[in-house]
Amino acid sequence: MKPVAQTPSPPDAAARKAVKPVICYPTATLPQPDMAMVAAARDTLEMTQKIIVPPRDARTFTVPAGHFFKIVSVEGPQVGDLNLWARQDLSEKFYSGKTRALHGTHLGVGDRLWSGFPYLRPMATITYDTLDWYGFDAYGGGVHDVIGTRCDPYTGRLLGGTDYHHCCHSNLTRALAAETGLPLLEAEHHVHDVLNVFMCTGFTKDTHQYFMKASPVRPGDFLEFFAEIDLLGALSTCPGGDCSTEHSSDAAACYPLEIQIFTPDPETLSGWSSPKPSAYSRGHGL
Numbered sequence: 383m384k385p386v387a388q389t390p391s392p393p394d395a396a397a398r399k400a401v402k403p404v405i406c407y408p409t410a411t412l413p414q415p416d417m418a419m420v421a422a423a424r425d426t427l428e429m430t431q432k433i434i435v436p437p438r439d440a441r442t443f444t445v446p447a448g449h450f451f452k453i454v455s456v457e458g459p460q461v462g463d464l465n466l467w468a469r470q471d472l473s474e475k476f477y478s479g480k481t482r483a484l485h486g487t488h489l490g491v492g493d494r495l496w497s498g499f500p501y502l503r504p505m506a507t508i509t510y511d512t513l514d515w516y517g518f519d520a521y522g523g524g525v526h527d528v529i530g531t532r533c534d535p536y537t538g539r540l541l542g543g544t545d546y547h548h549c550c551h552s553n554l555t556r557a558l559a560a561e562t563g564l565p566l567l568e569a570e571h572h573v574h575d576v577l578n579v580f581m582c583t584g585f586t587k588d589t590h591q592y593f594m595k596a597s598p599v600r601p602g603d604f605l606e607f608f609a610e611i612d613l614l615g616a617l618s619t620c621p622g623g624d625c626s627t628e629h630s631s632d633a634a635a636c637y638p639l640e641i642q643i644f645t646p647d648p649e650t651l652s653g654w655s656s657p658k659p660s661a662y663s664r665g666h667g668l
C-alpha cells in the first residue's frame with residue numbers, strides 16, 4: 383500500500399504514467415507441454431493410490447515422472463496448499479514467484495509449476511481443472527493463485543499475538559518431517575510458498591491488497607497434474623476452510639481433501655522424456 387505522496391507530481395507525470403506496459407516474460411519461446419499427448423494419456427489412466435488429507439492437517443505423497451495426480455474436493459468447500467519437491471532432492475522445490483512471473487497470478491490448464499534455481503524446469507503441468515469456468519470475477523478474483531504464500535504461525539503471532547499450530551506452514555512442516563525423518567526444525571526450512579489450490583484470491587482495485595473470498599469449489603471438483611519429474615508432494619488442508627472469513631484459527635468449517643495418483647498406459651508417452659535442469663552454464667560472469 384502506498385502512502386499519500388510527499389512529492390509533487392512532475393510536469394510530465396501524465397505522460398510518464400501513460401506509457402504502455404510490456405509483458406515482463408513473453409511466453410512465445412517458452413517450451414509448451416504436448417497437450418495432445420496428455421489427452422491421449424488421460425484416456426488410459428488407472429488409479430493406483432488414494433490419500434485422504436484430514437482437515438487442518440497435511441499429508442505427503444509421491445508421484446513418479448510420467449504419472450498423474452489429482453487434488454479432489456470431498457465433503458465440502460476446502461482450500462489446499464501445495465508444496466512440491468524433486469523426489470530425491472529437497473533442494474529442488476517449487477518456485478511460486480517465477481511460476482507467477484511466467485504464467486500470471488492464477489494457474490490453469492497448460493501452465494507449469496516450475497522449480498527454483500539452478501534447476502528451473504517444469505515439475506508438473508496442470509492437465510485438467512473443473513473450475514476453469516470461473517476465470518476472473520468482478521472483483522478481479524480467480525482460483526489457484528501463486529500470489530499468496532501460505533498461512534503461518536509467525537504472521538499470526540505478529541498480527542494477533544497468539545500461537546496457532548495448524549496453519550498450512552506448520553501442517554506442511556509436520557508432514558514433511560514425518561515423511562523424511564528430518565527433525566521438525568530442519569524440515570521447516572524446506573517448506574516453501576505454495577500453489578493455493580481452489581483458493582479464490584486477487585488484489586483489491588484501490589489499494590492492491592491481497593484478498594480472499596469464498597472458494598467456488600464444490601465436492602467432486604478437482605485439479606489434475608502431470609508429473610514431469612519424480613515428485614514428493616505435500617498438501618495442507620488450510621484452517622481457513624473455503625477461506626471466506628479467516629484463517630489461522632479453528633473458526634472456519636474445514637473439510638478433507640483427497641489426493642489421487644494415476645498411471646497412464648506408457649505407450650501414450652512414447653515420445654516424451656522428463657525435462658532436464660536448466661542448461662545455464664552457472665558461470666555468473668566469472
Ligand SMILES: [Zn+2]
Nearest residue numbers: 533550620621
Ligand atoms: Zn492455509
